Amino acid sequence: MSESEHRMIEILRILSAQDKPTGSKLIADELKNKGFNLGERAVRYHMQILDEKGYTERMGYSGRQITDLGREKLEKGLIYDQVDFIHSKFEEMIYLADFDYMAQSGNVVVNRSIIYNEESINIMKEIIETGLSVSPYVNLNKVGSKGEIEVTTLCGTTIDGILLNEGIPTQLKYGGLLKIEDNHPTKFTELISYKKTSVTPLDAFSNTNQTSVLDVITKGSGIIPANFRLIPAIGRQKAVDIINQLNKIGIGGIINISNEGENTLGIPVPEGMVGISIVGGITPFCAIKELGEEIDIKIAEEITDFKTLSPITNVNKPTLKPVNQKIHPHIPFLLSKSWNLIQQVNFNVEKRKGDIIANVSYIKKDELDNAIAIMEETYNSNPKYINPYYKLVDHPTDDSKVGIATICSLSIDGLLINNGIMSNPIYGGLLELTEPPLFIDLISYNGTTIDPHKIFLSKNMTSISSNIGTKKILASFKEVPYIARDYAVYLLEILKNTGFSIYKIGKPREVTYNAKADNYNFGVVAGSGLNAIGAIKEKGIDIEVKAIEKLIPFEEMDRL
Structure with a gap:
């Protein structure tokens, strides 16, 4: 799904939630709350396309409303089809x-x-x-x-x-x-x-x-x-x-x-x-x-x-010269870099002690108090979806900055593996908190060199801290063999009660929040530790987002 298609789907979602015709200014404001920086002119252009497709209908000067065809488009826009659609397209x-x-x-x-x-x-x-x-x-x-x-x-x-x-x-x-x-x-x-x-x-x-x-x-x-x-x-x-x-x-x-x-x-x-x-x-x-x-x-x-x-012009001054033939090390993919950390997770769910994987993001020290206040506010308003644990760490080279370590969702895979249960991180995604919540974007961990959640944050696609409209947060999707489901559920429930963000434990062949596990597996949807960091970024504070950085003893972490 292209960025333009995302925007049009979001416009349809906004119109679907309204009970009266809606104008471009309100739609532009709602889109901004959802992480799309689209002006009124751009909204009007997208609305013209939606009108032509029959998804929306102009109601005089009052604005547009969604049609039955538009509602059908929304219902059928299942993201687990989209992850195969891009390559096929x-x-x-x-x-x-x-x-x-x-x-x-x-x-x-x-x-x-x-x-x-x-x-x-x-x-x-x-x-x-x-x-x-x-x-x-x-x-x-x-x-x-x-x-x-x-x-x-x-x-x-x-x-x-x-x-x-x-x-x-x-x-x-x-x-x-x-x-x-x-x-x-x-x-x-x-x-x-x-x-x-x-x-x-x-x-x-x-x-x-x-x-x-x-x-x-x-x-x-x-x-x-x-x-x-x-x-x-x-x-x-x-x-x-x-x-x-x-x-x-x-x-x-x-x-x-x-x-x-x-x-x-x-x-x-x-x-x-x-x-x-x-x-x-x-x-x-x-x-x-x-x-x-x-x-x-x-x-x-x-x-x-x-x-x-x-x-439109001539190619009259080529910039690029021949490729530098120096042999560079193969660029490592995300999971290749992460599996060694995953294997070292030794967190004990009953003692609540041991190493977990942490994301470490860096911020100016004079912004720290404001950042922690935003994290606390975000957690208090969304305790079901935000992990409350964090730890302050030194910046390796810059004394004017401090790191905020949060729990990476790959820690959950490490914990299950440490207990003899295979867990595969499949997707990093953007989860919209509708009822039920639905993934609206997914990127495979296996085919990327960069954490998918960093991509969504860089494109301002989240709306974690907003109190207007439907929230969009970061989440991951994992696959676990069905034969281990009972023991996995036992461990995951303890983790959830401890404060880890476990959103949903699926069933075999179930479409879980719009993501699909392979046969003989079930899906687990977990929240990202970068949600609290994303809330800081949404408030306009300059923060260097990092992901999957290091191991940290859980018992050394503070709680919001």
């Missing part, structure tokens, strides 16, 4: 892209984004001129009464479609952040797999505090979004020839093509395969965001005829 787009690069005709995959300031087009041109895009071919279309401009750009998935049409299958693997040093691509710093996520990988990294595209073009060093895929090694030379032809007609963005089985940019490549890295199609839009401009980015949105696009 890209495979569908690859299949439908039938572009003939020799004739320069046929269908291509495009991103459609909305900008609200016409001057942003100049920024986009500047980025395209440096080669930090897939193609200069775009289409600009005024779509709103307030000057909104729909920008259609070529998506890198088009190249996968072209290769497939030439008999070269691609396996789209990861979207991530790529580090550039002295104009040389060096290594991926973060990755998210295209499988088992409801958030499009590059969408997860499209925030101003994640990328530094402008630094790349002005200083030669920074972070850009990029994609990574695999092709069979036997097709390497043919792929190189095709890519060279594509460059001649204005379709590019290729960062690197590895040799067979060659580690590239910190990603291992299996024997018999070749890795290809491509600039993220959203890179020009990330630059616009970095300048603080409002933009609604939609990724791999649809198929369109190539003839509807035309060059």
